[in-house]
Amino acid sequence: MKKINSDKSTEWQIDDLDLKALSGRLSRRSFIARLIQLGVSLSAAGAMATRTASAWSGRDALRDEYDYIIVGAGSAGCVMADRISATGASVLLIEAGTDQVDQPTIVDSYRWVENFGSDLDWNRSILPQMPLNDRQLYAAAGKVLGGSGSINGMLWFRGDMRDALRWQQLVGPGWKPSKLYKAFLRVENFLPGGSPYRGSTGVISVGRYASDNPITAASIAGAKKLGLPPVDHNASAFIDGAGVADVNILPNGRRSGPAQTYLVRALKRDNFTVLSDVLVTGLNLNGSSCRGVNAVVDGQARHFAASREVVLSGGAFGSPRLLMLSGIGPEDVLRAAGVTVRHRLSYVGRNLHDHMILPGIRFYAGPELSPSETYGRVASHSFFRTNSIDAAPNIQVMCMQGFFPPNPLTAGEGFNIMPWLAKVESRGSLALTSADPRVSLAIDPGYLREDVDRETLLAGLDYAISLGLTEAMAPFSIGLRSPASPFMTREEKLAFITANASPGVHYVGTCSAGRDPNYSVVNQDFRVWGIDGLRVVDASVIPEVPGVNPQGLILALAELAAETMGYAPTDHPQQSVGIDESTVT
Known part of the structure; x- marks a missing residue:
């Protein structure tokens, strides 16, 4: 390590x-x-x-009105705070979580897993999921400045162009791939350089350290034997194949997240104010216009007006929750929770979905497995499909350099190969259970509700075991540790999935962007249908989860939203995005 x-x-x-x-x-x-x-x-x-x-402690000098109010200092909220405050507009950023961004578990990239279940994690309970034997599951999300971008595993992807084209189809031309990828270039600073299609002047530093571990090349060679070509996932339009893992980690091992970059830039401006540990209880609506927010600051009710706009960046749970608490959402859900209906918008809280991971596939260490892990701890990613070639691959398989934490075994004793359900057909929802903003949501991601998702995970399980047993991987593994045998029956495989499949914690869709207010919450400009002066910019607007870890794309969407509002930087160098949208229809 x-x-x-x-x-x-x-x-x-x-x-x-x-x-x-x-x-x-x-x-x-x-x-x-x-x-x-x-x-x-x-x-x-x-x-x-x-x-x-x-910028920070002036609570006694807080103004009653700001040009913009951003609710939620997660990944997208940090981007919006930086880009809007850079124009000179006054910005108030309000975060319900803590300001403790200098915690070692945040700063030290190797310790990221210690954040889960800690005081830095909202750790929300999920309703029992029958396809998973009603196991108690939790929805992790960052309860700190930077949101999940401050506690996650820092895996970095631009994504498959077919996902971006699908988003354009669902949302509108404002989300076309070329615009999205140009926004991504404003995010990314690829430290190794050498690729004309990678960002080199962006805000988030991205490294490639896994090449230093020999299991990386072996896993890519093993994937090639299984029919997957080598590919640079972040410089290619199509991600089918196996390639080295990238991570947003600095060369000194420190996290390069939205709080450490975008937020720090905003904090250097006199026109920017941030509040942490502050609960926003509702939106201030005047007819069909949003005029500000209501909040509790140091135990006192406060009302903050927004002369221009309010931007919700509370994530897939926080943003729909605030809309519903304010009377914006499905009429039946609002009435059941005792909330007065102000604006009927039936898709708020619908379309909730998430990736799934299968972390229980472990291999015994072979003689050449190194006990030392590079930053990020992931060696490679493989992407393949059982779905149509017109869509992004529906299976991601991650080869670790050691065991996926938490694990009682020590480094050098073995390693995990983990399949991901990358393209999800199952859908769930979330709902208020009370008009009290302190009461928990009812969260139902609908995991494995559709049979096709179970079949996809079966294919991922088979591939992961096969990859670990390839000749190329033989120096690093002397055999399968878990499950006990590679020769399982279908019933045994399904039982293994039921017992081990876990949340991917990439929740999206609850304020979906779209073309029709009957089946979405915001339009292509991130504006809430039917409400002036209100936008949503975060993972909740993603209508269909991308087939990759979405951190980089969430930041790119926030950059796109800033551009839509007229706040994209004008001094960013022009660069080819390396895609031809005409190659996919």
Whole structure:
């Protein structure tokens, strides 16, 4: 395992100090002293300390009105805060979670799994799922600045063009692949360079470290024997094949997430204010217009007006919840929860779906398996299909360099190969259970509700076992550890899936974008149907989950939303996105 390198650049150290000061864990005096130690002039250090204090702790000086109010400082919310505040508009960003973004489990990329189930995770209960033997499952989501982008495993993808074309078909020409991929280039800074189709000047730093572990090349060679060609997933229009894993991790092992990048940039502006640990209880509606939000700040009710717009970035659970608490949603759900109906919008909370993973496939270590893991801990990804060639591959298989955590076995004793249900047919929903914003949602992702999803996972299980037993993987494995035998009956395989399949924690769809207000919540411009001055920008607007880990695409969608609002940066270099949309119809 590589450890974090303490020899950081001055820029990274200044950003670290910024985050500590902004969260109240560094006094003004200490902040200025440590800035001077890094070579910052006394006048500049003083100005930075003053700006930090006004951006963060000025609760007593909060204004009653801002140009824009953003609810939710998750991945998309951080992007929106940066892009809008860069124009000089006053922006208030409100986050229900904590500001503790300097926690070691966030900063140290190797420790990301420790965030799940901790105080940094909303860890919402999911309703019993009959196809999974009613096991108790939880929906992880970041309860901290940066949202899930501060606690996730940092896997990085641009995605398959067929997913982007599908989104355009469902939503409109504003979501065409070329626009989405150009937005992605504004996000990505691919550190190794060398690819004309990778972002090189974006905000999020992306590394490729897995090539240093020999199991990576072996897993790609094994996939080739199984019929999958080598591919650079983030520089190709179509992702079918096997390739090296990319991660948004800096060369010193630190997370390069939305809070560490986009949010830090916004915090350096006097026109930007952020509040954490603040519950937004509802939207301030005047007829068919949204005029602001109602919130609880330090135990006191506050009303904040938005002179231009309110942007919801609360994620797949937070955004639909706030809409429904405000009387926007399906009439039957609102009335059952005791909420007065203000605007009927039947698709709010519908279309909830998520990837699924199958983490129980483990192999015994062979003589050449290294106990040392590179940043990200994933060696390679394979994408293949049992679905139509017109769609993105419906199966992703992730080869780990060791065991997928949590696991009682130590590094070097073996490794996991994990199938993902990448394209999901099953759908669920979420609903209010009370008009009280503190009461839990009823969350039903509908896992494996459709038989086709179970069949897809069966194919993924077979592939994962076959990959681990290929000749190329023989130096790294002496055999299958779990399940006990590669020669299972269909019934035994189904039982294994029922006992082991778990949430992919990539929830989307609950405020779907679309062309018809009867089957969506927002239009292609992210505007809520029938409500002026209100947009939703986060994973909830994705109408169909992409066939990859969606972090990079969520950030790209937020960049696209900023562009739609007229707030895309004008100084970003033009670059080819490396796709030809005419090749897919």
